[in-house]
Amino acid sequence: MTHLPVPPAGFLPSITVAVVWVLILQSARASMWGLALLALPGTIAHELSHLVVGFVLLAEPAGFSVWPKSSRHSWTLGSVTFRRINLFNGAAVSLAPLLFLPLAWYGLIRLAAPFWVHHQWLWWFGMVYLISTIFFAAIPSLQDIKQGGPSLVLYGTVGGLWWLFGSSIWRTLFR
Secondary structure (H helix, E strand, O other): OOOOOOOOOHHHHHHHHHHHHHHHHHHHHHHHHHHHHHHHHHHHHHHHHHOOOHOOOOOEEEEEEEEOOOEEOEEOOOOOEOOOOOOOHHHHHHHHHHHHHHHHHHHHHHHHHHHHHOOOOHHHHHHHHHHHHHHHOOOOHHHHHHHHHHHHHHHHHHHHHHHHOHHHHHHOOOO
């Protein structure tokens, strides 16, 4: 019988408060300025991820902002503009915020939980808040998906073909 790993002490209260923070952030969407203020650490992380990955993949970042902007029917919390988004770098640049998911999870386990264990409540609460904003901001926006769309289609098609031609299904069908 295999045993599931036991979460570290402080994990359950940390994940509980993190979920509450994410729900608060989600409900703050009704007030865009409220959301902009509450989500600012995550917005900075989100936009920096685009900036760094874009720089590394030669997308030539041309502008960076974490100041909220209104456009017709929606708000943008931050943005990064690029000169050279193409089929090869677009998917990675647009999905860059996903890199924060494992980092935020690690922070929850290795940073927040120990503060709980050592009864450092203010540090614990602050750390869970920061991690929650990063979880909240780790999901690429619709604008991110649009910008990387052609590249995402290319990589999805290549991945699908690779799976199909490299899978046992293909070998079984065409023996």
